[in-house]
Amino acid sequence: MALSAAVVLLGAPVASFAGSAYFIMDAKSGAVLASSNADDLNHPASLTKMMTLYMTFEAIHRGKLGWNSKIAVSRNAATKPPTKLGLKAGGTVTVREAVDGMIIKSANDAAAAMAEALGGNESNFARMMTQKAREIGMRRTVFMNASGLPNMQQVTTARDMSTLAVALINNYPMEYRLFSQTDFSYRGSRIRGHNNLMYRYEGMDGIKTGYTNASGFNLVSAVRQGNRRVIGVVMGGATARGRDALMASLLDRNMPKATSSSSSRLIASVGSAKTKQVELASAADNVAVDVDTQTTATTRKRIETAPVSAPLAYAAVPNVTVPMDRPVAMDEILNAGKPATGRWQVQIAATPTAQAAKDLLSAAQSKAGNALANASPYTEAVGTGSNTVYRARFVGFGSRDDANSACAALKRNDFDCMLLPSKG
Structure with a gap:
């Protein structure tokens, strides 16, 4: 029973107390x-x-x-x-x-x-x-x-x-x-x-x-x-x-x-001396773009620092040869065989199963509301066999501003997201 009860460092933080x-x-x-x-x-x-x-x-x-x-x-x-x-x-x-x-x-x-x-x-x-x-x-x-x-x-x-x-x-x-x-x-x-x-x-x-x-x-x-x-x-x-x-x-x-899954692999592993690194946002087939979101002001005392350059996150996929040019659409999420037309996409995760991707996309849609009204959920599989991961994306944004607004709405509801230009 559970108990109940080369990076450049810039600037100097000035606050003395952290918050909860x-x-x-x-x-x-x-x-x-x-x-x-x-x-x-x-x-x-x-x-x-x-x-x-x-x-x-x-x-x-x-x-x-x-x-x-x-x-x-x-x-x-x-x-x-x-x-x-x-x-x-x-x-x-x-x-x-x-x-x-x-x-x-x-x-x-x-x-x-x-x-x-x-x-x-x-x-x-x-x-x-x-x-x-x-x-x-x-x-x-x-x-x-x-x-x-x-x-x-x-x-x-x-x-x-x-x-x-x-x-x-x-x-x-x-x-x-x-x-x-x-x-x-x-x-x-x-x-x-x-x-x-x-x-x-x-x-x-x-x-x-x-x-x-x-x-x-x-x-x-x-x-x-x-x-x-x-x-x-x-x-x-x-x-x-x-x-x-x-x-x-x-x-x-x-x-x-929490998800009950027999897999021992955790979704958020990102980079390893023992794994081949695959970019979470793009797997080398797109260029990720920074999201223009503002940190919500709080009444807590905050720590201030200058920004630090941050390369993209990675998802660890052991010994996978990544198919760069053949994304696989999951029928249970999006019936079409390719992403909906539009210049921009938003990725929220890369999951070990198609169902996990579907669940995350569904949850994100219910939380972000109107910001995703004109977007379609979409996944693509990367890798083979037990090493496959499924990118969870919303596609069909006509402009970067639309994608950025959706990403901001997702972040407000505790979803990670990353902007990507569509291929083709």
């Missing part, structure tokens, strides 16, 4: 189940270590590191403030010790040592982290260090953190299991973690907590119940207990809404 936000996503279909301020900038705190760990796993898979490799500990790493393992300058730490330390202890010294091992220095590694964030579809995140220690320019969003969580689960499933550990042995001591909700919430198997004065209490959670898989993000909690209670309540309300 949450984002609950069906990881099988990509549907947003609940959200509040999901695209507002907040400070990640130790959620940052999720990306440090992602890049560590990537380095292991590429043969740059082994689990027993020894990493040198610099004075910079050793002098990081708590929480920490207590690494000594001039000493070493194994990759496995550092990984366990980051996951369970949220060790800042281990994160800094790993950053120096992979990036030469922490600043360079932070730039690598931000670039990786763009590659996997995190559009607004900027990393400035490997640990999440306070830096006003280090920002993310609840939506971006859900993207990172899914990328970890999809791209490094064996390593992801380490996030379910409740404690670990470190040089004669038993160290217990503090992801307390994970220890008592049914089906929760990760992934990370975070806290600084500026960020408030943050949490990213992944829950599997039966064939349902949900990712939850809560940011800016006033207390750890309040944050956990909100997450539990959101999961309790939204878990039953």
